[in-house]
Amino acid sequence: MQPAERSITLHGGCHCGALRIEFRTRLPVADIAPRACDCTFCQKHGAAYVSDPAGELRIFVPEPEALRSCRQGSEAALFRLCSRCGVLVAVTFEHDNRLFAAVNARCLDEWAGLASSVPVSPRLLSPEEKKSRWVQLWIPDVELVPGVPPIA
Secondary structure, three states, X not given: OOOOOOOEEEEEEXXXXXXXXXXXXXXXXXXXXXXXXXXXXHHHHOOOEEOOOOOXXXXXXXXXXXXXXXXXXOOOOEEEEEOOOOOEEEEEEEEOOEEEEEEEHHHEOOHHHOOOOEEEOHHXXXXXXXXXXXXXXXXXXXXXXXXXXXXX
């Protein structure tokens, strides 16, 4: 997979619009294959995750109460959901004072242009193996931004 010459920004958010996301990547959209976790939590949310370790992610939170977080499985990661409509927008993990994340591809406005999903089974990994993998694959230095995104 060759990086694109310039970065692109993928936009998205939850169903009701309370949470918005901006995911910047140099990867061609058609080459990004969402990872479909096989745990019951992710399956019931229809989640498949995309990330780029060289990318950037901003999650816009207009009001603190709009963002709900919960832990599942090994409880190492925080699943980020809209408290109003219940949509799972991302999963985050803190390591060495850095916030890493993967985005639920179904929250992206451009999700239909992504490659086909590939199944993954993180539940088969130890907590330490998961953390190591997330640091390698997920988006680093994620920003949780108060307020609404600027109009492009």
